[in-house]
Amino acid sequence: MKSLYVSQQGCYLSLSQEQVLIKKGQTTLNQAQLPLIEQILIFGKSQVTTQLIHTCLKKEIPILYLSRMGYCYGRVLPIQRGYRYLSRYQQVLTPLDRLLVAQAIVTAKLKNSRVFLMRHHRSHPSTNLEMAIQQLDYLITKVSCTESTEQLLGTEGAGAAIYFSAFGDCIQNPDFIFIARSRRPPGNPINAMLSFGYQVLWNHLLSLIELNELDPYQACLHQGHERHAALTSDLLEEFRAAIVDSLVIYMINRKMIDSDQDFEFIEGGCYLNEVGRRKYLQAFLIRMEEIIGVDKQPRWDSLMRQVKKFREFVYSPSRKYQPYLIR
Structure with a gap:
């Protein structure tokens, strides 16, 4: 399992079947297979489609939002993960x-x-x-x-x-x-x-x-x-x-x-x-x-x-x- 880093500013993340596409304008900068992703880390100002967010929630793949300096603002997690029986x-x-x-x-x-x-x-x-x-x-x-x-x-x-x-x-x-x-x-x-x-x-x-x-x-x-x-x-x-x-x-x-x-x-x-x-x-x-x-x-x-x-x-x-x- 791998982590997906997005450090370039102004990127756009979307889902195409099982592929996460990272675009800037009309150019595809990178792509990754969603089943192989452990988490997505976004540094600074980039956008994520609702479809990709929903799919990540279903597959329990956290999306982390960070400042450009690496400070973590928060995470997107499925609601059932909010209860920790441990x-x-x-x-x-x-x-x-x-x-x-x-x-x-x-x-x-x-x-x-x-x-x-x-x-x-x-x-x-x-x-x-x-x-x-x-x-x-x-x-x-x-x-x-x-x-x-x-x-x-x-x-x-x-x-x-x-x-x-x-x-x-x-x-x-x-x-x-x-x-x-x-x-x-x-x-x-x-x-x-x-x-x-x-x-x-x-x-x-x-x-x-x-x-x-x-x-x-x-x-x-x-x-x-x-x-x-x-x-x-x-x-x-x-x-x-x-x-x-x-x-x-x-x-x-x-x-x-x-x-x-x-x-x-x-x-x-x-x-x-x-x-x-x-x-x-x-x-x-x-x-x-x-x-x-x-x-x-x-x-x-x-x-x-x-x-x-x-x-x-x-x-x-x-x-x-x-x-x-x-x-």
Whole structure:
């Protein structure tokens, strides 16, 4: 199953038998077989016919509407999907169950961050990377001692600060400089790529959570509210370094993205422009379609597996939740 991205502005999506046609004016830019589509993501201003919307609702294919910068405005889902029978199981999880899952997620994030830095330290050794790896090692040992999610978020935040203090040492392209992580708004091209990548991945995870009939607002680590699907943010933590960070460094070091031509500055923030978004999304799709693991499944499958593991945990908390770890 594939995701269909529409990032060009002013496109028109229609249905012809089982084919989704993407047109701009009289020109057909692309087409895709509807049965093979898992979700449709529309960035910015493009139109979708009522016929295609109805068919997607019948086939339970979500349509996601995002800003050009990757912010998700909302999703079109069938009405029966609004009732999540699993939510009652999520609601009765004990505080200890939630804390144990939160600890597993933070441990996985710290370990994945450490592995990511170790890989770059082997090829381009630096004192900064070595110190960050040692500090992450220490924080990993402290996770199991935390007694609340507040303490755990503090440990996670400290780990993120250590990780990003060494992130710049992974960059081998002099056109890009990274000093610190900035989010709202992203302050430079690298932060723009990271923020956009996290948002794209967040949207994918949210759709998978919905597809598995879980309540995305019932989480273990982050606090949910009406504007924050916190379970999505929980599961995202495990994949930041493995998918987004690694892809950003890959594209930068191989000069697949241009620091001058592929970004734009708007209201004090730096964002990928239309060309830059297309470059990132193309590389993202290639990365996610790579066949990995002993099961010989595309990388997409790793996202689905984690959502299903959380679903299994919700049904039976005694089975414990096993987070995603890179080797």
